[in-house]
Amino acid sequence: MTHMHVAGSIHADATSAAPVWLEKPTDANALVDGLWSGTAVRGAGGEMHLGGLPVTEIIEQAGSPVYVIDELDFRGRALTWAEAFEGWKVYYAGKSFLSGTIARWVQEEGLNLDVCSLGELTVALRAGFDAARIGLHGNNKSEELLRLALTAGVGRIIVDSADEIARLERLGAELSVRPDVLIRVTTGVEAHTHEYIATAHEDQKFGFSISGGQALVALVRCHGSAQVNLVGIHSHIGSQIFDTNGFEVATRRTLRLMSQFKEATGVALPELDLGGGFGIAYTTDDSPATAHDLARGLAEIIDHECRAFGLERPLLSIEPGRAISGPAGTALYTVGTIKDVELGGGQSRRYISVDGGMSDNIRPALYAAEYSAVIADRVSDAAPTLSRVVGLHCEGGDILVRDTFLPRDIRIGDVIAVPGAGAYSRSMASNYNHTPRPPVVAVRDGRVATIIRRETLDDLLALDAGLE
Numbered sequence: 001m002t003h004m005h006v007a008g009s010i011h012a013d014a015t016s017a018a019p020v021w022l023e024k025p026t027d028a029n030a031l032v033d034g035l036w037s038g039t040a041v042r043g044a045g046g047e048m049h050l051g052g053l054p055v056t057e058i059i060e061q062a063g064s065p066v067y068v069i070d071e072l073d074f075r076g077r078a079l080t081w082a083e084a085f086e087g088w089k090v091y092y093a094g095k096s097f098l099s100g101t102i103a104r105w106v107q108e109e110g111l112n113l114d115v116c117s118l119g120e121l122t123v124a125l126r127a128g129f130d131a132a133r134i135g136l137h138g139n140n141k142s143e144e145l146l147r148l149a150l151t152a153g154v155g156r157i158i159v160d161s162a163d164e165i166a167r168l169e170r171l172g173a174e175l176s177v178r179p180d181v182l183i184r185v186t187t188g189v190e191a192h193t194h195e196y197i198a199t200a201h202e203d204q205k206f207g208f209s210i211s212g213g214q215a216l217v218a219l220v221r222c223h224g225s226a227q228v229n230l231v232g233i234h235s236h237i238g239s240q241i242f243d244t245n246g247f248e249v250a251t252r253r254t255l256r257l258m259s260q261f262k263e264a265t266g267v268a269l270p271e272l273d274l275g276g277g278f279g280i281a282y283t284t285d286d287s288p289a290t291a292h293d294l295a296r297g298l299a300e301i302i303d304h305e306c307r308a309f310g311l312e313r314p315l316l317s318i319e320p321g322r323a324i325s326g327p328a329g330t331a332l333y334t335v336g337t338i339k340d341v342e343l344g345g346g347q348s349r350r351y352i353s354v355d356g357g358m359s360d361n362i363r364p365a366l367y368a369a370e371y372s373a374v375i376a377d378r379v380s381d382a383a384p385t386l387s388r389v390v391g392l393h394c395e396g397g398d399i400l401v402r403d404t405f406l407p408r409d410i411r412i413g414d415v416i417a418v419p420g421a422g423a424y425s426r427s428m429a430s431n432y433n434h435t436p437r438p439p440v441v442a443v444r445d446g447r448v449a450t451i452i453r454r455e456t457l458d459d460l461l462a463l464d465a466g467l468e
């Protein structure tokens with residue numbers, strides 16, 4: 001099954017009120033299964049609770065807007081992926097959301113960690129994450145980043161270019177270390193996702209091309225190097241992917257490359273990392289596979305292909321990010337203004353402006369990503385009304401939820417909750433329009449704990465050399 005609506009291909013046109021896929025719900029208050037974090041429920045009075053706390057109490061303690069991470073949900077998903085992929089190495093992809101607390105949870109649940117920048121690596125190391133269980137990515141790793149990785153003893157460096165191999169060899173010789181490396185390859189797979197988050201087609205910046213021959217050249221070069229220890233191949237086809245065909249093709253092509261390498265050198269590479277990219281449900285239109293189903297499916301493909309190529313099954317890894325952090329997070333906003341805009345032909349669209357926007361979630365503007373929303377501070381019997389939840393930024397594309405049905409009697413001060421906010425929301429947040437970024441709090445057993453504090457205007461003003 002192929003889902004492409006992250007690419008924004010299924011939208012209402014200007015004159016129809018509802019997009020084709022969005023059915024008017026019988027109950028606009030429902031917390032639909034599969035969209036919300038594990039502890040999300042409506043309490044006795046109808047208010048939504050997260051981690052045992054009413055949302056209004058979370059806002060009272062942490063302010064609005066706020067990202068709320070359901071600790072038990074996050075830990076539970078991490079463990080589920082680790083258990084489903086038993087015998088594999090599971091790296092949590094920190095780019096989806098990383099902080100000191102998250103790094104500790106990931107370590108406590110027994111996962112490895114994928115980082116891709118100096119900042120992410122520094123957070124992980126400061127949080128006490130075991131360097132040997134970290135994989136380092138990046139298509140332009142600086143000398144400073146590689147030095148830190150080599151001195152800290154990072155477990156795997158995923159090499160992305162010939163320049164990086166040369167840099168690593170020089171630094172390895174200088175520091176007297178021989179890092180374990182994987183070569184990142186592009187398999188030529190056209191993953192069914194938004195162009196900006198697909199990474200295995202040929203015409204993009206990551207990795208070494210298999211079809212162009214550069215991947216085999218890079219493998220042979222590293223194999224012959226005294227300064228790096230080649231352990232395997234890495235492939236990542238993209239993000240928010242539901243269609244497993246892409247993984248199947250990528251697996252076949254990487255294993256064929258392993259067999260070509262074996263023919264060329266007589267050596268079987270011991271490791272294969274298939275990256276991340278497993279999709280989650282942002283709307284009722286999404287139906288992701290479970291971790292267990294994916295594990296079973298991938299294992300079958302790998303065993304089949306290994307037999308075909310006469311290879312032993314390598315040590316396998318995956319790097320899920322969004323699938324662990326995404327559903328654990330909920331964004332809470334407060335309604336500030338409400339406007340009904342006439343579209344002609346008796347149609348209108350309701351614009352609900354909240355106190356956040358594209359600075360705390362750029363995904364709808366960047367990828368036309370679809371989200372859902374409910375009123376969270378109460379339930380209402382009023383008629384479900386097609387609504388658009390928009391932010392406070394000075395930009396028409398500042399949309400948080402393009403199309404959703406919210407009760408007709410929505411009012412200023414209501415709390416709106418958006419699921420799926422744990423991944424690529426805070427981690428991609430900006431200060432557009434000099435907006436301080438919201439805090440991230442963890443909720444568990446009726447308690448709120450700050451993971452990342454709210455930025456203040458003073459934080460931003462302190463950066464401005466013209467305002468000293």
Ligand SMILES: Cc1ncc(COP(=O)(O)O)c(C=O)c1O
Nearest residue numbers: 093236239276277319320321322
């Ligand atoms: C190399 C690599 N691994 C893992 C991930 C994690 O992806 P996701 O959060 O979609 O699972 C990404 C991001 O797409 C990535 O680039």
Ligand SMILES: N[C@@H](CCCC[NH3+])C(=O)O
Nearest residue numbers: 095197239240363423424
């Ligand atoms: N940031 C993207 C995914 C790309 C992840 C990194 N390769 C998203 O929000 O969907």
